[in-house]
Amino acid sequence: MPPTSPHETRPDPSALIRETLAPLEDEIAEADQVVADNRAYLAEKRSRGLDPETKELLEQAARSPEAPDSLRKLATQVERGQITWDDVFRGGAGELGREFLSDAFRVASEHVSPEPVTPVEPPPEALAQGVDPTAVQDEMSQTLEEARMEHDRIWREALE
Incomplete structure (x- = not known):
């Protein structure tokens, strides 16, 4: 319907939609920032290597009867000084390391279920x-x- 007078104007529907959706765009920008922060955290964490507590937990886990074969073999190589746990998590432990990391990620994914x-x-x-x-x-x-x-x-x- 056209304006009833030359002084009456209709609001721009596109502007109203953009204004209405602005809070959602803010949430998306916030999520993007969280992703960027996670990337930075992981890069910094990778540069420091594993902490002693995590290394000890890996060694304890390797002694468990339920430990995957890949973890036990890696722990043996670490114990012999052939590789380090940092090598494993940097991808420098060959096929065995990749197998362990793949298994570890699969198991971790199975234990984490996103909330609806x-x-x-x-x-x-x-x-x-x-x-x-x-x-x-x-x-x-x-x-x-x-x-x-x-x-x-x-x-x-x-x-x-």
Whole structure:
């Protein structure tokens, strides 16, 4: 419907949608910052190597009857001075090291189950402007899935 007078203007629907979705964009920017912080943390952690407590835990785990064969063999090589645990986690322990890290990541993944995420409902203002709520929820679900995949990729890199 056209304006009733030359002085009356209609709000720009695109501007209203951008304004309504701005908080979601802020959340995405915040998630991007968390990913960047995790990358920086992992890079710094990798540069320091494993702490003595973690090395001791690996050695204790290797003595367990339930320890995977790859862990036991690596612990033997560490004990003999052929490699270090830092070598293993830097990817410098050959196929056996890769096998152990793959097993360790698989087991860790099995023990971590992501909490279900409540779908985000679009604000009423967005709905009033004609925003498709299904499209917003689909986009948020896709963003969440991408964030999870990026998180997993970063942690896998840390173990390579």
